[in-house]
Structure formats: structure tokens, C-alpha cells
Amino acid sequence: MRPLPSAIALLTLASIRRLLREGLVIRSLIFPVALTTGTEVVTLGVVAITVPDDQVAVPTSWTDDALGQLLATHQITLEPTSDPAGAVFNKEAKAGFDGSKVYTLGLPPELLLVESYLRSKHPESWQIEPVLREHRPQDLPGAGRLISRLVSAIYALYGVVIGAGMIARDRDDGTLAAEFLLPVPRFAIAASRWIAASLVLCGCQIPALFLLDALISVPDLYAQMGHGAAASLTSCAIGLAAIGSSGAKSGFSARLAGALSADFALYLAGRLIPGLAPILPVASLGQASEPWLPLILAALFALGSIFQFQRVNGR
Amino acid sequence: MLAVDQLSFRVEPGEVYGLLGPNGAGKTTTLRILATLMEPDEGQVLIAGIDRRRDPIGVRERLGWVPAEAGLPERLTPREAILLFAAVQGVPRPEQRTDEMLEQLGATPYANTPCGSLSTGMKRRVVLARALIHDPPVLLLDEPTDGLDVAGRRDVLGFVSEQARLGKTVIISSHIMSEVEKVAHRLGLVAGGKMVAEGRVDELLTLANATGLDEAFLSLVDGPKA
Amino acid sequence: MRLRPTRVVAVARRDLAMETAGRKGIFLPLILVGLLIPAATVSTDSLFDFPKPKVRLSGDIPAAIQELPNTEITNSTTSHIHFTHNENGVLVLHARWIPDEVRTLLDKDAPAPVQVIDVGKEAQLPKRSLLLALIASSVLSGAVAESLPGERSRRTLETLLAAAISHGELVAGKWLAWAGLGAMAATVAALLSMVLGRQSPGPWLLALPFVPACTVALGMFLVRTSNDLIGGSAVAIRVLPALLTVSGVIAWMLGGIDPTLGALLPLGGALLAAGGLWEGWTPVILSVLSTGTTAAVLLALTSRDIGGFQESSSYFPERLRVLVGATAVGMAIWWMPVAGPALWSAAGNSVFASGLSTASAQWAAAMFFLIAAFGMSAQTSDIPKALSWRSPTISTWLPTLLVIPALHHLLATPPLWTFDASLRLFNATAPQLGVAALVGVLAQELFFRGWVLTRAGPIVGIVSSTLVLFPTQPIAGLLVSSLLAWLALHSRSVWPSMFAHFAAMFAIPLSPLGSTALALGGLALSLFYHSKDKQVSAPSAF
Secondary structure, three states: OOOOHHHHHHHHHHHHHHHOOOOOHHHHHHHHHHHHHHHHHHHHHEEEEEOOOEEEEEEOOOOOOOHHHHHHHHOOEEEEEHHHHHHHHOOOEEEEOOOOOEEEOOHHHHHHHHHHHHHOOOOOOEEEEOOOOOOOHHOOOOHHHHOOOOHHHHHHHHHHHHHHHHHHHHHHOOOOHHHHOOOOOHHHHHHHHHHHHHHHHHHHHHHHHHHHHHHOOOHHHHHHHHHHHHHHHHHHHHHHHHHHHOOOOHHHHHHHHHHHHHHHHHHHHHHOHHHHHHOOOOOOOOOOOHHHHHHHOOOOOHHHHHHHHHHHHHO | OOOOOOOOOOOOOOOOEEEOOOOOHHHHHHHHHOOOOOOOOOOOEEOOEEEEEEHHHHHHOOOEOOOOOOOOOOOHHHHHHHHHHHHHHHOHHHHHHHHHHHHOOOHHHHHHOOHOOHHHHHHHHHHHHHOOOOOEEEEEOOOOOOOOOHHHHHHHHHHHHHHHHHHOEEEEEOOOOHOOOOOOOOEEEEEEEEEEEEHHHHHHHHHHHHOOHHHHHHHHHOOOOO | OOHHHHHHHHHHHHHHHHHHHHHHHHHHHHHHHHHHHHHHHOOOHHOOOOOOOEEEEEEOOHHHHHOOOOEOOOOOOOOEEEEEEEOOOOOOEEEEOOOHHHHHHHHHOOOOOOOEEEOOOOOOOOOHHHHHHHHHHOOOHHHHHHHHHHHHEEEEEEEEOOOOHHHHHHHHHHHHHHHHHHHHHHHHHHHHHHHOOOOOOOOOHHOOHHHHHHHHHHHHHHHHOOOOHHHHHHHHHHHHHHHHHHHHHHHHHHHHHHHHHHOOOOOHHHHHOOOOOOOOOOHHHHHHHHHHHHHHHHHHHHHOOOOOOOOOOOOOOOOHHHHHHHHHHHHHHHHHHHHHHHHHHHOOHHHHHOOOHHHHHHHHHHHHHHHHHHHOOOOOOHHHOOOOOOOOHHHHHHHHHHHHHHHHHHHHOOOHHHHHHHHHHHOOOOOOHOOOOHHHHHHHHHHHHHHHHHHHHHHHHHHHHHHHHHHOOOOHHHHHHHHHHHHHHOOOOOOOOOHHHHHHHHHHOOOHHHHHHHHHHHHHHHEEEEEHOOOOOOOOOO
């Protein structure tokens, strides 16, 4: 009889092979990446088209040249117009002013330049020294964190589908029955499937997060990878547990919906009880903390579902 | 892939036509084309005088389809499954008609048991009842005796004969020659997607100079034994 | 196309009965109710809480400012605002950005000499009805998968296709069942939230049912020819929520320019209109028209294809498909990390672009090339063979060593090397070379010289590699690709080209000794494998 670890390794390789053979699985796993990068390209494209020119709108009566010289050092030009507020509203200029009023859309650095200039005319007021060159990625609102969490959540959902689908399909096409005849305990069959699904899932999730980091900067990248992996491992285990003793032809979608709801419940638990969020897999997506506890819990979830599989299918 | 090639036949009302041939001969493809489930690349199909290309719904109104696999919703009972199908087919007074069909096929005792719990024979009766719910003049049966025991096969074949006596046109496919020759008025022997020979049993036996249909088939497909 | 209402309703009733029959039938209604009721009734405003970034402060921070919520005291190198006083004792803010609350607080005691006015409209947040629309639509993805691929795999769809109804009636009936359920559930939940005073009535109510209606139509379209429940479920679960979200985000962005533009985007427009994002009837009506029309078109396309008559066949020869596919995939993999920062710059944030991680970009590109190579070769029966992963003959190593200097010369031509280009574009330093780059070379070779070359021959292999890796220097790129392809073809192995590529890029720049050591190492490796087995040399990992 083959030693157990080598039997699990061989069964895992066979499962990975079958997973990769299903073009649908690969397409599913690449999809979130294509989706996020596609969305980013569209978003940036729209912004690139709509972004105002490097101009500050001033009234046509404006005669003070000192501001023009100050802005010119930052490659910003003055644009005389009859309606500075309108020019900013119509995205023709990044900022504008009219007497003591400064008009902006949001809080661009140009605002600080104009505001600091105007305040310098009133030395009794508090003053501004704009620090424009030190704008850094981490100053952007948590877009990277939000999107990386979304992508990891999508992978977690696939984890449920793949975890459940592998068992269901193998039961329907007879592969599972053939493997039940092998001289290995039944838990090895479940374990190999969980490992295969997890490896394939994480093998796509990690490069996806690397790509996101290269495109929008993901804060705490390695923590996000850990929490993402914990969510995927847990979801595969939940999918496996949900389908345990059934095939695809009887009530698959109901069991799948149940498994997806369990995944959602984990997420909800983290939202409702904030103390759980950093430690509970799936709920911990987006957390900056070390991912070890969620990973350990994910392994426990997996152990639970693997032994549940053995319980319902016999030794 | 060429599944059916230059195949042509005509079946009259009140006639049972057996489409015989080995697995992969093209029988199911032929029946699926007749049932409007597949589109032929070329050729013409008329069902009860209606061209399937011009009026597929008209064709479907006139035929009952009994597929090889039961295709019954496992969580519904036979009564529910047939009743819902009757509504889709536009059958008037569907409840009454459903009960009639279940009675006629002897399926009333298990009419309220979920289809998933029925035996193959029971499912076959339910499928027959479903196929006849709108009283079609043409009945297409794909391997209807597959997986049935002796009594089940006898019942189904008896039912087929009965339908022909009622004036329906019946086309039945099978790879078991001896079975269909009992009920079919005429047979079409199909191999490799082509019609090898067609006629009454005695005509085919004479043509092949054989004593049994199996022997006749092999002789017509492979040529007489040396 | 015939559409008889009685038949459509009959099909819908049948679908609903099949899903809700038996004990398991309780699942879907239970999930719908379990998710929609809390979403409709829970009394919180934080359904869409986007956390504000904390303001990092340093220096002589005034006491009042320190008490502001959402602030954090830090050191001067990382702070947003560093407070000092000038020689006249006037407060000076060394600032990268000043939130309104800081400005208002500082101006409190004296009349402000400068008044800052944001002319942009207040960023509107969608109301909770958006969440109701999302839930009602997403929960139905499983039912859509059951309705078409599920029925097809259980052979029950066949009897419907052979029934006396048109395919249009069949599709419309199935759509009615699930779109109707989703629309009804969302509307009832919305009414409940209005009764409880959680949301006030408005034109958004009109757009609400159109979101599940179009989502179901889209789901049916996506799985229209699938005959496998698991595959169908994966498609529906994968694509539907994602498309809903993405179209919503895009509609939001377009709506920022003009609500009419956002509303016209199918699905996303209706989603945001249902979320009450835009004032007035016009955006709602436009969104309903656009989303409704899209749903109708999708249903028409689904009913055209639902018979599954046409076998999928390609009009293009295999080599052309590999060329186009490998070039498109390769371009996306290789150039996205450069295109991303470039787009950021175009969008006006070049400072942000320069801070993006080049190392992550290298890792991502390398890993996706590996996924592409393994994913494609896994479709064949012999992965090592599909990737040319086998020991070359000893005689191959002499040409390999000869090719390296030529490759080095060509690869040194700027900007042949993509990441060299990106490094210079965005002023990043280059400590990232190393493991990521090594994996990158390995991955490129496995993809272009392994899979593409083996699958589609030298011309496709060379052309796609040139187009993807060296579009700005086609002549030099063609030479590099040809040399590497020649090595791979000559040796019938991907190892020599992999080795030559790596050596030319890294070893020679490092030192001539390094390249010699690498060459000898390669030779020794080859001898080792050669002595073990001439034919079978695939490592057990494959």
C-alpha cells in the first residue's frame, strides 16, 4: 500500500489536472483579473478624458502677475475668463478664483497653491506652505484595499463553487466511486480535492493581487494575500462540506446556495461583531492585521469538512 | 461529423415503423431531427403533412416525443409533472386529461410519489403519458424498452401496438431487432447513417436470404457470410 | 415569433414549481427573505460606508484640531499637515491637503480672508433600494443555472423543446419565472422599507424591477447553450454579480459627468436609478428604456440559440487563432503593468504612477504567463510535451552558448525590455531584478517557446513573441524571437532558449565569469538528465 502522503499527493495532482482541463475553471479564475483591470482601464480612460487642463481660471480683470509666476513653476497656467466658477464646474480648469473666493472640484493641489497665495496677502491669517511633490500612493483613499477585498471575495465565491463542483461532478461521472475502491482512507480523497482546489484558486488569486498592487497599489499587500488565501481555503472547505454526500443531479443548486450563504454568514459575522473581523476567515478580507489566525481557522474548517466527508461516506 | 446521410422514409397513419440499427447508426439523430430537436443541413421532413422547417410549432403540436432518457423532474410527482406539461402544450381541461392518461397507463397508484423515487418501468409509463397528453397523431419513441424488464417491455410494446390501432403514426427506434419485429408493420435498417434496407419483415428476410432479422441485418450491412 | 401569454405563463409556472417542490424547494425563498428583510428593515445608514481617510497631523498642532475626529498624530515625514509658526507667530500649515473641517475650525475665530468653495455637487450615495436590487438579482443566479443548464443536463429541457411552443415562448416563460420572482421580491422589500420609513418613495421604484429583469435575461443568455449544471452555475455566479457591480460603477462614473449618460448604460443605469442616485424622472425613464431594451435583445438572442442546433465551429484556422489569442493574451499580461501607470499619468496622477510597485508588476506578469502556459497545455494529454519540457541533446549547448552574446547585444537595445521602459518612464529604481525577473524569463519562454511554438509552429511563435515583447523595436525583436525559436526548435526543448534568455539578460551584465559559470551549470544539468534518460525527462511535478 502506498504511503498516505504520497497517495494524497498523487490524488491531488490528478485533481489539479482535471480542474485545469476544464477550460471553464481557468476562465473563471482569470475573470476577476480581467474584470478589475478592464474596469480600471475604463475608469482611468474616462478620467483621462474628463480631467481638467493644468489651468487656474482668473477673472479677465486680473492684473497681478505674481500668482502667474508662482503657478508657472508648477507648469500651471492662468486662464482669464469671465466666469471662473463656471470654468471649474465645466472641468476647463482645476481651480479658479474671483476676489476672495477660490473655486475647486474636490481638493486638487492647485487649490493649495492659489489659497496659499491669497492668504499670503493677509499676513495676519494662518498661512499655507503647499507640499506638492510628496503626494504618495498611500494618500489615496482605500481604493486598493476595497478592490483587492472585492477580488478576494469573488475568489472566495469561486472557492465554494469549485469545492462543491469537484465532488458533485466526480460523483456523477463515477470518478469518486472508483477512488473509493482505492486502498486509502476516504478522508484522503476529500483532502486531495480540497488541496487541489485551494492550490488552483490561490495560484490565480496571488498573481491577481500582485497585478492590483502594480496597478492601483494594494496597502499591506502580503497581509491581503494571506487573508485572501484564508478566505479561499475556507470557501473550498465549505463547498466540500455542503456537497459531501450528494451529486450534481440532486439538489445541487440548493446545496450550493446553502454553502454560499454560509460564506456570506462568515462575512456578516465580521461586520456585525467587529472583534471577529481580524480573525475569522472571509470576514478578515481587507484587514491589515497578520493573517495567521484566519489561516489557522481555515485549516480547521478544512479538517472539519474533510472528516465530515469521511463520516458521511464511510471509512 | 456526418450522422445521417440521404436517409428517406415515409410512414402512414395507423402504421408502426421500426427504425433498427446498431448503436451509433444514426437512429436517435433521425428521431431528433423529426422531433425538431436538431436541424438537418439539407433535406425535407414532413410530419402529418407539415414541413418542420416552415412550421416547427405546427409539427410539435402533432407529435409526442418519448426520449431514451426519462427526463422527469425528480422533485415533482408524475401528476404535477404531466399537469404542468399539459398547460405548456395548451391542453384543454388539463387536470381531467392528466388523470385520464395516468389511469390509461396504470400510473395512478404512484401519481403522487416524487419522480425521483420511481423505478425505470414506472418512469417509462409516466413519460408515455406525458408524450400523449395532447393526443398527437404522431408518436416518436427512442429506445423505449431500454432498461426495462420482460413485463415492462411487453407493456410498452403492447401500448405501441394499441396506439397504432387507434390510428396514430408510430416510429420506434431500437437496437434489439427481435423485439421490434413483433410490433412494427415495416422496418428500416440503418447503419452508418444510411438506410440499408426497408420493408416488411418477410421482405427483408427474403432480400437477405436469412432466417432471422439479426442475420438479415448483418447480411445486408456486411454482405452474406462466405 | 409566436408569444402566447398562456403558454408563457405555463412555462413560468412549471419552472417555479420545479424549483420550489419538495423540502429542498424552501431554500431559495428562505435565502431571498433572509437577505432582503434585514436589508430592507435594518436601521442603519452605514450600508454604504466608505471610510474617510484619516488626516495625519504633526508639529505644533492646535488643541482644537487635535480634538477633531478622524485625525491621527504622526511624524513630519508621513503627515498630511505639519503645523509650525512663522517669525510673527502666525500659524503655518505645511500641507499636502487640507480637509474642510480643519479649514473651518482655523477660520472660526477670525473672518476668513479666503473662502474655498467646492463647485462639484455633493457626492451622492445610492439609497438602500440599490442593495435590494443587488440582492434580488444576485440570489437568482443559481436558479437561472438550474433553469437552463440544469434542465438540459437532466434531459427535461428536451421535452419542452419538443413541446408545441415556440422557443420564444419557452425563453420568455423561464425569464418570467425568475425575473418576476426577483422583481416581486425587490419591490415588496422596497415597499416594506418605505412603510418602516427607511426610504422615501420616488421614481426609483419604477427602475427597481428592471434590475432583476435584465440580470435574469443576461444570465439566461450567458448559459443558453450550456449543458452542464456546474459549469452553468459557475458562469452565472461568476459573471452576473460582477457585471452588475461593474456596470453600476461605470454608470456611476458616467453619471458624474451627466446623469443621462449614466442612465443610458444598460443594467448599471437601472441599478443606480433603482438606488435613487439621480433626481427626477428623466434618468429613471432613460435607464428603464435602455435596460429593458437590452433585456429584450438578450432574450431574443437566447431564444435563437436555445435549441443548441449549431455546433460551435471556428471560421479561422488554428494557427491564426493561436496567433491572435497568444498576442492578445500576451499583450494584456505583459503591457498591463506599463499601461496602468501610463493611464494614471494620463488621468493626471503621475506622482501616484511613479509609486506603483514594479516588483509586483514583474511577479504578476511572470505568474500570468505561467498560468497561461500551464492552463493551455493542460488541455492536452501530455503537459511536458505541449510545453517542450524535455532534456535537450548535449550538442545543443554549443549553439546556445554562441547565441547568448548576440541576444545580449539585441536585448540591451532600449526599450526592448518592457520593464526597463517602465522603470525609466516612472523613475523607479531597479532593485526588483532578481527572482521575479528570473521567473519572468522562465514564464515567457514556457509560453512563447514552449506552448505557442509547439502548438502553432515557428512563424506564429516568432511573430506573437515579437508583437508582445518588442512592439517598439520590431527588427531587433524579430531577431531575438527568431534566435530563441531556433534554439527551441533545434533542440526540441524549451531549456536552451530559457537558459540563453536568462544568461543574456542577467549573467553577462553581471560578469563574464558569471555567464561562464551559468553555461557550465547548464551543460552539467543537461549531462545529468541526459545520462538518466534520453526520452523521459519530465520532473515528477508534471
